[in-house]
Amino acid sequence: MELIKAIINIYTTRGSWFLSLLIEHIRLTATAILIAGVLGLIIGILISERQKLATIVIGICNVCYTVPSIALFGLLIPFSGIGNKTAVIALSIYALMPMVRNTYAGITSIDTDIIEAARGMGSTNPQIMVRIKLPLAYGLILTGLRQMTVMTISMGGIASFVGAGGLGVAIYRGITIFNPAMTFAGGLLIALLAVVSDNLLGLLEKQYKRKRRMT
Amino acid sequence: MDKPVIVFEKVAKNYGETEVLSDFSLEVNRGEIITMVGRSGCGKTTALKLVNGLIKPDSGDVYVEGRRVADCDNTELRRNIGYVIQGVGLFPHMTVEKNIAYVPSLTHKKGFALANPRAERGRSQFSLKGLFSPPKIETAQLLSIVGLEPDLAGRYPSELSGGQRQRVGIARAIAAQPDILLMDEPFGAVDEITRRALQDELLRLHSELGFTILFVTHDISEALKLGTRIMVMESGRVIQVGTADEIINNPANDFVRELVGGN
Numbered sequence: 001m002e003l004i005k006a007i008i009n010i011y012t013t014r015g016s017w018f019l020s021l022l023i024e025h026i027r028l029t030a031t032a033i034l035i036a037g038v039l040g041l042i043i044g045i046l047i048s049e050r051q052k053l054a055t056i057v058i059g060i061c062n063v064c065y066t067v068p069s070i071a072l073f074g075l076l077i078p079f080s081g082i083g084n085k086t087a088v089i090a091l092s093i094y095a096l097m098p099m100v101r102n103t104y105a106g107i108t109s110i111d112t113d114i115i116e117a118a119r120g121m122g123s124t125n126p127q128i129m130v131r132i133k134l135p136l137a138y139g140l141i142l143t144g145l146r147q148m149t150v151m152t153i154s155m156g157g158i159a160s161f162v163g164a165g166g167l168g169v170a171i172y173r174g175i176t177i178f179n180p181a182m183t184f185a186g187g188l189l190i191a192l193l194a195v196v197s198d199n200l201l202g203l204l205e206k207q208y209k210r211k212r213r214m215t
Numbered sequence: 216m217d218k219p220v221i222v223f224e225k226v227a228k229n230y231g232e233t234e235v236l237s238d239f240s241l242e243v244n245r246g247e248i249i250t251m252v253g254r255s256g257c258g259k260t261t262a263l264k265l266v267n268g269l270i271k272p273d274s275g276d277v278y279v280e281g282r283r284v285a286d287c288d289n290t291e292l293r294r295n296i297g298y299v300i301q302g303v304g305l306f307p308h309m310t311v312e313k314n315i316a317y318v319p320s321l322t323h324k325k326g327f328a329l330a331n332p333r334a335e336r337g338r339s340q341f342s343l344k345g346l347f348s349p350p351k352i353e354t355a356q357l358l359s360i361v362g363l364e365p366d367l368a369g370r371y372p373s374e375l376s377g378g379q380r381q382r383v384g385i386a387r388a389i390a391a392q393p394d395i396l397l398m399d400e401p402f403g404a405v406d407e408i409t410r411r412a413l414q415d416e417l418l419r420l421h422s423e424l425g426f427t428i429l430f431v432t433h434d435i436s437e438a439l440k441l442g443t444r445i446m447v448m449e450s451g452r453v454i455q456v457g458t459a460d461e462i463i464n465n466p467a468n469d470f471v472r473e474l475v476g477g478n
Binding site: 113114116117118119120121122123124127132135136138212 | 264267269289290291292293294295298300301302304305306307308317318321371387388397
């Protein structure tokens with residue numbers, strides 16, 4: 001009860017500070033999501049055409065994914081220093097994996113009969129990709145994007161450990177000055193942001209399924 | 216007599232150690248329906264895919280309209296050959312209308328403004344009462360040609376019955392007004408009654424539009440019913456080519472006799 005009161009109190013007294021942290025958090029994670037989204041899509045498309053390359057690339061992505069996030073942030077400091085840049089790079093590396101994997105899986109799981117029908121009717125490879133493969137893989141790609149978005153938003157919370165902005169700043173400061181309410185208030189906003197983003201992307205998915213008459 | 220539309224010349228094809236086709240030769244005349252019949256794995260589908268270049272021969276040549284398939288632009292070639300496959304291969308993310316418009320849309324961004332290739336080649340006698348005449352082919356018209364209600368145009372393939380899907384598959388194959396149709400067990404996945412209806416429909420379409428058709432099937436009665444000539448294959452070799460009468464009355468060997476006898 002005390003804590004809840006303290007949290008409400010901290011939101012009212014330091015509202016504009018939290019708002020600026022929230023905006024910073026969105027900016028930071030959105031950049032990473034955008035980079036990983038575009039890059040992941042491109043890599044996923046490229047490796048879907050080359051089986052050998054796919055094994056290697058997905059292997060590398062998996063390894064990156066298993067490195068503890070805090071260690072990855074630390075590893076990057078010698079190369080990109082401290083601050084937002086390092087945070088965005090680290091977040092992008094993590095976010096890449098689900099994007100690449102889902103794009104690849106989405107494209108390669110398409111019924112080969114459909115691809116061959118398209119080829120047999122005189123589609124060029126780019127036409128097959130744009131008009132057949134990507135639309136059919138869209139559902140899985142969207143799922144990947146959704147997972148990756150939620151993950152990036154929550155992981156953005158530890159970006160302040162490498163001197164980046166965002167709501168992690170409130171969490172970190174709360175810990176160092178022993179103010180649990182501040183830590184909690186920051187964490188709560190991250191969770192809310194993640195839930196809202198998840199639901200927005202969920203709507204997109206629902207709309208897609210309705211269009212394809214899959215529900 | 217016209218020159219043959221499709222010519223296979225001593226084609227051989229192997230997959231690794233397995234011989235899929237050997238010494239495979241055939242001349243297909245304009246307007247014929249050649250049904251290729253044989254057990255699964257006898258090479259009939261492979262032979263079909265040689266025509267639109269989906270499979271390349273190891274040796275020998277395939278000619279379509281006098282041009283060597285290996286030498287010509289396969290993309291262009293395929294757009295002029297209708298292709299219907301087993302399970303139809305309709306695009307699940309496109310409506311019936313979009314599926315049918317697919318091939319024309321590959322070359323023309325705005326879909327259906329097609330010139331009439333038949334007229335250009337001076338064979339306008341084949342265009343059915345201006346049905347395929349320029350500048351537009353209507354989806355609705357194509358649907359009614361294959362015996363479907365025009366209001367199916369907005370549906371997705373998953374909302375159609377098996378027979379309807381096959382018909383859409385045929386409509387899609389003829390949308391770009393090809394002279395040649397390749398059909399790979401197109402009626403394999405429907406019930407007997409629907410299949411018979413589809414066969415009759417195909418014969419009607421053929422007599423109206425005069426395509427040259429290569430039709431792969433494992434069903435001898437289908438082969439005998441549809442084929443102007445029937446080609447019996449076994450282990451990558453042509454056993455016999457002939458009309459239904461010849462196949463029935465003068466089977467080339469025991470295999471053919473057994474095949475027909477079971478009918």
